Every structure is written in C-alpha cells, then in structure tokens.
Amino acid sequence: MAGVGDAQLRDGAALLRVTDLEVDYPTKEGVVRAVSGVSFDVLRGETVGLVGESGCGKSTTGRAILRLPAPSRGSVHFDGVEVTALSFERMRELRGRLQMIFQDPISSLNPRRRVRDIVAEGLVIRGGGGRAEVAERVAKALDDVGLDPATAGSRRPSEFSGGQCQRICIARVLVLEPELIVCDEPVSALDVSVQAQILNLLASVKASYGLSLLFISHDLSVVRHICDRVVVMYLGRVCEVGPTERVFQRPAHPYTRLLMESVPGAAADRPPGDRAKAELPSVLAPPSGCYFRTRCPLAVDRCATETPVTREVAPGQYVACHLAEA
Ligand SMILES: Nc1ncnc2c1ncn2[C@@H]1O[C@H](COP(=O)(O)OP(=O)(O)OP(=O)(O)O)[C@@H](O)[C@H]1O
Ligand SMILES: [Mg+2]
Structure with a gap:
C-alpha cells in the first residue's frame, strides 16, 4: 500500500x-x-x-x-x-x-557538560571498567572522529561548530562499540x-x-x-x-x-x-x-x-x- x-x-x-x-x-x-x-x-x-x-x-x-x-x-x-x-x-x-544519531547535533548534547563526560556517559551508565579504562576509550573515540582528545575533552559543546558537535555525537555512540x-x-x-x-x-x-x-x-x-x-x-x-x-x-x-x-x-x-x-x-x-x-x-x-x-x-x-x- x-x-x-x-x-x-x-x-x-x-x-x-x-x-x-x-x-x-x-x-x-x-x-x-x-x-x-x-x-x-x-x-x-x-x-x-x-x-x-x-x-x-x-x-x-x-x-x-x-x-x-x-x-x-x-x-x-x-x-x-x-x-x-x-x-x-x-x-x-x-x-x-544498537545506537542512534540525530539530525540536530547541538541540541542533542548537554551544554553544561564537558565533552569527555558526554562521550563517557554511556560507559559510566553501563558500569564496569575503571576510570583509566573509560578515559582511554573516550580518548580513542574522540581521536577516531577527528577531534584532539587533549584539547576537545575539557571543552563544552557551545565551543564547537555544528559539524564538530556531530563528531562528538558520533564519538558518544562509537565509545559503546x-x-x-x-x-x-x-x-x-x-x-x-x-x-x-x-x-x-x-x-x-x-x-x-x-x-x-x-x-x-x-x-x-x-x-x-x-x-x-x-x-x-x-x-x-x-x-x-x-x-x-x-x-x-x-x-x-x-x-x-x-x-x-x-x-x-x-x-x-x-x-x-x-x-x-x-x-x-x-x-x-x-x-x-x-x-x-x-x-x-x-x-x-x-x-x-x-x-x-x-x-x-x-x-x-x-x-x-x-x-x-x-
Ligand atoms: N509524537 C507524535 N504524536 C503524534 N503524531 C506524531 C508524533 N510524531 C510523529 N507523528 C506523526 O507521525 C507521522 C510520521 O512522522 P515522522 O516524524 O516519523 O516522519 P518523517 O518521515 O521522519 O518526517 P521528516 O522527514 O519530516 O523527518 C507524521 O504524520 C507525524 O505528524
Ligand atoms: Mg524524521
């Protein structure tokens, strides 16, 4: 039909x-x-x-x-x-x-949180893995989407362009493999x-x-x-x-x-x-x-x-x- x-x-x-x-x-x-x-x-x-x-x-x-x-x-x-x-x-x-990414990257990121915490969130909710392991996986995910973990991690979404915000959204999903x-x-x-x-x-x-x-x-x-x-x-x-x-x-x-x-x-x-x-x-x-x-x-x-x-x-x-x- x-x-x-x-x-x-x-x-x-x-x-x-x-x-x-x-x-x-x-x-x-x-x-x-x-x-x-x-x-x-x-x-x-x-x-x-x-x-x-x-x-x-x-x-x-x-x-x-x-x-x-x-x-x-x-x-x-x-x-x-x-x-x-x-x-x-x-x-x-x-x-x-099984993950999802959305049309509007800026509004799907919490503006008050730092990028490394946003990307880590799914891992933290899931539990398991120590802080060092979480940090390592977040750094890898950021690197994989073309963002420098050392500089991007401590910044907040408003400091990034729309395209960079979509990269952060993709990193947040990738970190969960x-x-x-x-x-x-x-x-x-x-x-x-x-x-x-x-x-x-x-x-x-x-x-x-x-x-x-x-x-x-x-x-x-x-x-x-x-x-x-x-x-x-x-x-x-x-x-x-x-x-x-x-x-x-x-x-x-x-x-x-x-x-x-x-x-x-x-x-x-x-x-x-x-x-x-x-x-x-x-x-x-x-x-x-x-x-x-x-x-x-x-x-x-x-x-x-x-x-x-x-x-x-x-x-x-x-x-x-x-x-x-x-
Ligand atoms: N929460 C809701 N309550 C009532 N109707 C809804 C709701 N969400 C979507 N709809 C209706 O369901 C239908 C499908 O909407 P949907 O958002 O899935 O379409 P779409 O193909 O993604 O459209 P677009 O290309 O505009 O994003 C539409 O008629 C829409 O008005
Ligand atoms: Mg739609």
Missing part, C-alpha cells in the same frame, strides 16, 4: 530484521498510525537507506527499532533477539550495540561543505568498527552515494525496496519514480510523465486500498479496494503496486 508484505526480507542471518512494524500515536483527533506494516532488513556491514517525503514515518520507524518509543505491533529482531520482548534490563544491555547505528538525517542540519566531511567520517568509522547503518534521509543524492540498499516509504508504508543503483536507475513504483524525478541523472530510462496528483492524504484518514492511489497517475479501480503486497519485480527489487513492472 503503498503496501504491506515481507517478501523483501532476505534469507539468512540479517543483523536487523523488522517485520510488520506498526506505530500508533494517540492524539486528540484520533490515532495516528505513523508506521503501518513496515518490513525490511539490514545485513552485517550494509548501509540501508530509508527515504520518503516528510511525515512518511522514517524517524518513527528508526526510533521504534530502539523502542523510543516501542512499536505498537510487529517484530524487531536484532542479531537473533526479539527486541520488543526484552526486559528493561536486557534492553539496556542491548542499547550499546555498536554494531548498528540508526542515523536519522545526520547531516541535514549542517552546511553543505561540512556534510561531506561527516559522511566521509561515517564511511570511515563504518569500515573501522565493522558497522551496519540504517540511514534515514530525504537527500536522495546522499542516499544514492552511500547506501547499498534503499527502502522507500509513503504514508507509513513501504512502496519499494531494492539495491540502490537498481532503484535509482529503474524505479518500479510510481511513487519512487516521482521521488526520483527530483534527482539529476537518476531514473534516466523511466517512462516519462508520472506526476503526482492531489495533496498528501492525512495519516488520520488514509485512503482505502493503496495509500498512494489518490496521487498516483496510474491508479485503477483495483487500487481502491485491494492493498498491494510487496512482490519481486527484478532480482532483489520488491514493489508494493498492482501495476508495477520491472
């Missing part, structure tokens, strides 16, 4: 496997189903991009994986463990391995010149720490550049999933084609003329059948009555659309 279905989940041991994820927000106007049956997976060492226009549920999906807040329904499997079923205590243990980091628009708040530096840093720490990344972004050029696989969302549902180059070159869902129209050089051989009609519907009252049908230039009667389920249209490329062809 944009659709439901889990055909896009790969066999074997994915590091993260999200199945039929749903997140409801109770509001005065009614229940907002921000995420509605989302399934995808991330293999070890992979960078998976989560894209779609504002309000489609990207951040909600990323946060639900870490139970910030927990999903209303569905499964989050991390390295063989069902995250949604963990006790508070076991979840705290897992938090080190995570396996997967959910990156929610990690460079969107930064100057263009600084964005490339932070993306390069993420690529280098990904290699040196053996990380997997779930990379949430509305910047499709960045996603194309750094992601192995891409998941396209619309109104809380998955439209399309596939290898990044394939999806950019040959988007199969009408919504993906629409998104790609904004990216120079992408989708060069897509059929021309797919233009969205109408406004983005409200999540409080989504359309029947396919959620995208009210804006879809190709919609037929069936789209109003039947929810499309994801199916493979080319090797590794899955689409939730009744009409899509490879």
Whole structure:
C-alpha cells in the first residue's frame, strides 16, 4: 500500500530484521498510525537507506527499532533477539550495540557538560571498567572522529561548530562499540561543505568498527552515494525496496519514480510523465486500498479496494503496486 508484505526480507542471518512494524500515536483527533506494516532488513556491514517525503514515518520507524518509543505491533529482531520482548534490563544491555544519531547535533548534547563526560556517559551508565579504562576509550573515540582528545575533552559543546558537535555525537555512540547505528538525517542540519566531511567520517568509522547503518534521509543524492540498499516509504508504508543503483536507475513504483524525478541523472530510462496528483492524504484518514492511489497517475479501480503486497519485480527489487513492472 503503498503496501504491506515481507517478501523483501532476505534469507539468512540479517543483523536487523523488522517485520510488520506498526506505530500508533494517540492524539486528540484520533490515532495516528505513523508506521503501518513496515518490513525490511539490514545485513552485517550494509548501509540501508530509508527515504520518503516528510511525515512518511522514517524517524518513527528508526526510533521504534530502539523502542523510543516501542512499536505498537510487529517484530524487531536484532542479531537473533526479539527486541520488543526484552526486559528493561536486557534492553539496556542491548542499547550499546544498537545506537542512534540525530539530525540536530547541538541540541542533542548537554551544554553544561564537558565533552569527555558526554562521550563517557554511556560507559559510566553501563558500569564496569575503571576510570583509566573509560578515559582511554573516550580518548580513542574522540581521536577516531577527528577531534584532539587533549584539547576537545575539557571543552563544552557551545565551543564547537555544528559539524564538530556531530563528531562528538558520533564519538558518544562509537565509545559503546555498536554494531548498528540508526542515523536519522545526520547531516541535514549542517552546511553543505561540512556534510561531506561527516559522511566521509561515517564511511570511515563504518569500515573501522565493522558497522551496519540504517540511514534515514530525504537527500536522495546522499542516499544514492552511500547506501547499498534503499527502502522507500509513503504514508507509513513501504512502496519499494531494492539495491540502490537498481532503484535509482529503474524505479518500479510510481511513487519512487516521482521521488526520483527530483534527482539529476537518476531514473534516466523511466517512462516519462508520472506526476503526482492531489495533496498528501492525512495519516488520520488514509485512503482505502493503496495509500498512494489518490496521487498516483496510474491508479485503477483495483487500487481502491485491494492493498498491494510487496512482490519481486527484478532480482532483489520488491514493489508494493498492482501495476508495477520491472
Ligand atoms: N509524537 C507524535 N504524536 C503524534 N503524531 C506524531 C508524533 N510524531 C510523529 N507523528 C506523526 O507521525 C507521522 C510520521 O512522522 P515522522 O516524524 O516519523 O516522519 P518523517 O518521515 O521522519 O518526517 P521528516 O522527514 O519530516 O523527518 C507524521 O504524520 C507525524 O505528524
Ligand atoms: Mg524524521
């Protein structure tokens, strides 16, 4: 529906496997189903991009994986463990391995604390390890993100630029030696010149720490550049999933084609003329059948009555659309 279905989940041991994820927000106007049956997976060492226009549920999906807040329904499997079923205590243990960085680095750092204490915080909460060991690990993390531990450690966040603050946020996460980091628009708040530096840093720490990344972004050029696989969302549902180059070159869902129209050089051989009609519907009252049908230039009667389920249209490329062809 944009659709439901889990055909896009790969066999074997994915590091993260999200199945039929749903997140409801109770509001005065009614229940907002921000995420509605989302399934995808991330293999070890992979960078998976989560894209779609504002309000489609990207951040909600990323946060639900870490139970910030927990999903209303569905499964989050991390390295063989069902995250949604963990006790508070076991979840705290897992938090080190599963981390998140956010869009606005400055506001996510406590302005009153020194950088070395901010970076050490996760280690201190986790306990174990003496002061010397903590100091050593903090110094290594700062060094790994390109900050001089000797000078940066004793300063406070306000003494740093936005890009440097994002480096501090990355150090704070790396110190816990995570396996997967959910990156929610990690460079969107930064100057263009600084964005490339932070993306390069993420690529280098990904290699040196053996990380997997779930990379949430509305910047499709960045996603194309750094992601192995891409998941396209619309109104809380998955439209399309596939290898990044394939999806950019040959988007199969009408919504993906629409998104790609904004990216120079992408989708060069897509059929021309797919233009969205109408406004983005409200999540409080989504359309029947396919959620995208009210804006879809190709919609037929069936789209109003039947929810499309994801199916493979080319090797590794899955689409939730009744009409899509490879
Ligand atoms: N705490 C909340 N209470 C009620 N509704 C919410 C809440 N947080 C998000 N929403 C709604 O859930 C939907 C998904 O929001 P979300 O922030 O996940 O989207 P997003 O894809 O990350 O958007 P953006 O690109 O703007 O960051 C939106 O309709 C949003 O208004
Ligand atoms: Mg968001």
